[in-house]
Amino acid sequence: MLQTVVQKILARASGKNHVEVGEVLEPRVDLAMSHENAALVLNQFLEIYDGTGIEAKVWDPSKIAIIFDHRVPAESKKTATNQKKIREFVAEQSISKFHDIRGDEMGICHQILPEYGYVRPGYVVVGTDSHTTSHGALGAFSFGIGATEMASVWTLGSILNVEVPATIKVIVNGKFQKYVAPKDLILYLIGKLTAEGANFKVIEFHGDTIKNMDTSGRLTICNMSVEAGATSGIVPSDEETVRYLRDVAGVKDEINLVVPDPDASYDRIIEIDASTLVPQIACPHTVDNVKPVNEVEGLKIEQVVIGSCTNGRLDDLEIAASMLKGKKIAKGTRMLVFPASGNIYREALVRGYLYDLMEAGAVIANPGCGPCLGVHQGALGDGERALSTTNRNFKGRMGNPISEVYLCSPAVAAASALTGVITNPNNGSK
Amino acid sequence: MAKVIYKLEDDISTDIIYPGRYMATVLPTETPQYAFADIEDLNKMLNDKKAPPNSVIVAGKNFGCGSSREQACSTLKGYELIIVARNFARIFLQNSINLGLQTIVCPDAEASVGDDMEISADKLINKTSGKSFEIIPLPQARQAIIDAGGLIPYTRKRLIEKAGK
Numbered sequence: 001m002l003q004t005v006v007q008k009i010l011a012r013a014s015g016k017n018h019v020e021v022g023e024v025l026e027p028r029v030d031l032a033m034s035h036e037n038a039a040l041v042l043n044q045f046l047e048i049y050d051g052t053g054i055e056a057k058v059w060d061p062s063k064i065a066i067i068f069d070h071r072v073p074a075e076s077k078k079t080a081t082n083q084k085k086i087r088e089f090v091a092e093q094s095i096s097k098f099h100d101i102r103g104d105e106m107g108i109c110h111q112i113l114p115e116y117g118y119v120r121p122g123y124v125v126v127g128t129d130s131h132t133t134s135h136g137a138l139g140a141f142s143f144g145i146g147a148t149e150m151a152s153v154w155t156l157g158s159i160l161n162v163e164v165p166a167t168i169k170v171i172v173n174g175k176f177q178k179y180v181a182p183k184d185l186i187l188y189l190i191g192k193l194t195a196e197g198a199n200f201k202v203i204e205f206h207g208d209t210i211k212n213m214d215t216s217g218r219l220t221i222c223n224m225s226v227e228a229g230a231t232s233g234i235v236p237s238d239e240e241t242v243r244y245l246r247d248v249a250g251v252k253d254e255i256n257l258v259v260p261d262p263d264a265s266y267d268r269i270i271e272i273d274a275s276t277l278v279p280q281i282a283c284p285h286t287v288d289n290v291k292p293v294n295e296v297e298g299l300k301i302e303q304v305v306i307g308s309c310t311n312g313r314l315d316d317l318e319i320a321a322s323m324l325k326g327k328k329i330a331k332g333t334r335m336l337v338f339p340a341s342g343n344i345y346r347e348a349l350v351r352g353y354l355y356d357l358m359e360a361g362a363v364i365a366n367p368g369c370g371p372c373l374g375v376h377q378g379a380l381g382d383g384e385r386a387l388s389t390t391n392r393n394f395k396g397r398m399g400n401p402i403s404e405v406y407l408c409s410p411a412v413a414a415a416s417a418l419t420g421v422i423t424n425p426n427n428g429s430k
Numbered sequence: 431m432a433k434v435i436y437k438l439e440d441d442i443s444t445d446i447i448y449p450g451r452y453m454a455t456v457l458p459t460e461t462p463q464y465a466f467a468d469i470e471d472l473n474k475m476l477n478d479k480k481a482p483p484n485s486v487i488v489a490g491k492n493f494g495c496g497s498s499r500e501q502a503c504s505t506l507k508g509y510e511l512i513i514v515a516r517n518f519a520r521i522f523l524q525n526s527i528n529l530g531l532q533t534i535v536c537p538d539a540e541a542s543v544g545d546d547m548e549i550s551a552d553k554l555i556n557k558t559s560g561k562s563f564e565i566i567p568l569p570q571a572r573q574a575i576i577d578a579g580g581l582i583p584y585t586r587k588r589l590i591e592k593a594g595k
């Protein structure tokens with residue numbers, strides 16, 4: 001009868017005491033998130049109601065979040081028109097968790113949800129975005145779905161045919177060395193598991209390193225769990241979760257922590273000694289092509305990107321700014337910085353990080369997804385190579401199939417921006 | 431009978447199936463033109479209508495990994511393609527079921543371009559080579575959605591039941 005966190009969450013959301021791995025459930029949804037692809041969700045939603053004579057109303061407008069982030073401000077009339085349609089729908093249905101293109105409250109969906117306290121421990125969260133896995137950082141069971149599935153959630157308030165996933169337990173102990181970050185841990189783990197190693201499974205994170213990791217780092221590791229194929233990553237909620245929700249997100253109401261039973265049964269257990277990790281890098285064109293950064297040091301890079309839902313938070317900008325302050329980015333290398341949210345942008349502005357980065361030669365873009373998915377800003381030229389703190393390096397990801405994307409931590413990105421070649425920050429700036 | 435028109439490697443991501451730069455295009459009626467936009471010969475073959483319905487693409491493992499973009503399914507569904515792979519990434523597989531794109535999980539499939547395939551509930555028969563391969567059936571829970579004709583009619587049915595109460 002012992003259960004993992006996700007089993008407990010799914011049991012509660014399905015009105016049961018206990019659920020087994022493989023059991024098929026229809027859990028109710030606590031939060032349903034979309035971004036610009038709400039345009040497609042809307043289309044499918046109206047199709048469900050078509051011909052029924054029933055008025056098309058979402059099941060609960062307070063549980064739907066829509067965040068514009070992928071192409072902001074709009075890059076084309078098509079996107080602008082999609083955004084306009086969504087805006088009208090949001091008003092008509094009284095959807096309250098809506099973040100439009102406004103400097104003060106915009107941001108990447110996976111940053112906005114935790115920042116505004118929309119996600120709580122024990123929630124079932126679905127999002128029309130594969131990195132919805134991020135919100136496991138707050139102890140929720142959170143996973144990506146397609147637009148038609150979301151239309152079904154908007155209609156029924158539950159998610160059909162969820163199979164209780166098996167869980168991989170990852171135990172991380174030890175203290176990170178200098179310039180080693182949660183990003184290096186998750187890259188290392190993806191390299192070990194491979195891109196499909198956790199397919200249809202959940203990764204539950206444990207150990208001292210995770211206990212001592214703040215929510216920002218937890219968001220990074222849960223965010224990238226999907227790159228090992230995982231349905232979700234999850235950190236069982238604890239004091240840090242409460243601290244974040246109270247102090248950062250300003251949550252006032254009750255917070256109920258959900259933790260796994262001590263002897264819950266796991267699909268497999270992986271142990272990692274964080275103190276032995278060195279800076280990692282994911283080489284083209286798959287995220288599991290991970291190596292210690294030393295193995296590719298010296299490769300010339302034309303573009304450095306710092307940002308995204310993986311590493312566009314204040315601590316990420318802080319380390320980059322501290323390494324670049326008073327120095328200049330190498331000639332022939334462009335550096336693009338896009339803070340993950342308006343709140344982060346404001347704070348980085350007030351603390352002077354953006355000034356230091358700009359003075360070093362970085363281009364500061366508005367909050368949003370920016371070059372991460374190669375549709376809006378910062379596309380690569382033929383044969384160019386980028387080093388990026390984002391989460392995907394698939395062929396064409398940064399807008400050009402004949403270019404290369406390497407993935408790393410903000411520290412590696414900043415050290416490399418100074419030299420113009422891939423550089424291990426522990427070797428100093430040469 | 432279904433003919434193999436193309437072979438692809440492992441880990442074909444949704445960025446390959448439907449590049450991010452076309453994401454502003456969302457309607458299933460408009461997405462097919464961008465299928466495999468960065469694989470020029472395949473994109474051309476599809477756009478030139480050289481692939482009749484039920485043409486087969488054979489891929490390796492982890493087909494459809496990456497983004498949840500449903501365009502990656504609707505773009506293939508637009509040509510009524512059949513995708514045979516060793517396995518599929520979770521969200522892509524679910525999207526396929528929801529939209530009615532035929533995805534066949536066949537870990538040992540062997541085929542070359544031009545081979546004729548016959549697909550039954552549990553077997554993939556390569557008529558050209560004479561070999562047959564086991565198909566792993568979809569999880570039972572998913573079958574109900576397929577039987578209903580996809581997630582839209584399935585949800586519509588549930589909606590009407592709910593409203594009737």
Ligand code: SF4
Binds near residue numbers: 369372
């Ligand atoms: S930053 Fe990149 S990975 Fe994150 S939501 Fe935006 S496009 Fe997706």
